[in-house]
Amino acid sequence: MASQRLTEYERKRLENIKRNDELLASLKIHSKLADLSASAKRNREQTKSYKISPQKKAKSETPIVIRRSLRTQGKKPDSPGLADDFNESSKKQTTPKSQVTPDKSARELTPLLMRDVRVSSEPDEPLVKKILSVSKDSPSNGAKNGVGMRVTASIDLESMELMPENIARVVPNRILSVKFFPSADIRMVVVGNKFGDLGFWNIDSETEDGDGIYMYRPHPAPVSSICIQPFSMNKIITCSYHGLIRTLDVKKETFDLTYSTEDAIFSMSQRSDDVNSLYFGEGQGVLRVWDERSNSSSMAWNLHDSRINTIDFNPANTNLMVTSSSDGSACIWDLRKLGKKSNPDSVKEIRRDRAVHSAYFSPSGNLLATTSLDDKVGVVSGANYDDEFLLYHYNQTGRWLSSFKGVWGWDDSYVFVGSMKRGVDVISTEEKRIVTTLESPHMTAIPCRFDAHPLNPGMLAGATSGGQVYVWSL
């Protein structure tokens, strides 16, 4: 039975390898064609796009898919013949084994050099320089905005615009996570895709360094979340379905290993007032808190019966946390009352008929928006979040698209959520309806995942399942 399975995976693996080779070959040809006749092609090919480094391809593209498909299907990753496919040079077993991950192989515990996992042909220097230049300024950025590092503003939806130059294909394939650098000084977007690629797009730097697009492969499986430390932006934390949390230290130019587990990590978040703690959702409903100072994890709480899709904190009271889960609920928790029980009581449970893909507190903390597979966007309000309105919103993204997650803008007025009709539906919490849909002829795909720029009102990034990023601005 088991050996039959393995044979099946081996077959699929070979198919995958072949397909990836073909994909990469076509990309290579494509980029060469683009160089030769850049402006003669269609609109889609004129937009900025990542460029693959030829030397990195064979090494980086093929094995990744294997480990991912095994992992996500719950198979042991170290099946015969697959153990040494990632990085042959680091087979040494000298790395001390972490108490969290007794059976991880050594290669995964070693930090990855940025240049070793670089997939794009762009050199690292301009990106590193840029990030280091803004991370110096960040404390002043934060201070002027007080708690939360977020600007509150009322914006005019009509003036939000998607300019053609603010569109780029940052990575190949499906984007799962998108995040702006929390700086008012640069416009930089970071995205994570299904293959484990991390893409950087410096929107303003096309003259200095090509399209300003950089791509790395720190993970062998989908990048489920990205956190950027607002007070030290040279630290970029990423987590993956493969069970690893890696922290990119831009100063050291390494992707360090922060945490490792056998289970998939589906979500990750930080409290705005505590940069040393990392909250993440692991496996089928487990929440864990990682303390960076002690380099250890707290006890694990069993908050849900299925995967935790999002974790968010109330900006006005970061002791209040909300989790959304595929068990059909979103729950609010008081962190001071989680206690020692492995199954603590929630402050409030919001039930939905099907999986809840997101739950986010509004900028003031007074409202909370959920997006669920029962085709609803819900907004709860009131002293105990007991008042609720539910809005029909078609959320059947199917197999090829990342699920929709409605995000807040820059005050409590609007929730932005992807539309299957190639647009962004904007829900007014006051009018309790979709008041407008952001549309553009430049959008060739459906934006699924969003991030509202924390310091730049009106600037919204939308990421697609084809690796594109759209940035609206005022």
Next chain:
DNA sequence: GGCGTTTTTACACCC
């Protein structure tokens, strides 16, 4: 509650 099965269907490429 744990499992196997069924269902969903957008996008990019290529001519």
Next chain:
DNA sequence: GGGTGTCCAAAACGCC
């Protein structure tokens, strides 16, 4: 501009 191949995820349902 239209046809075709990708895809092997995730969730719900049915069965025991």
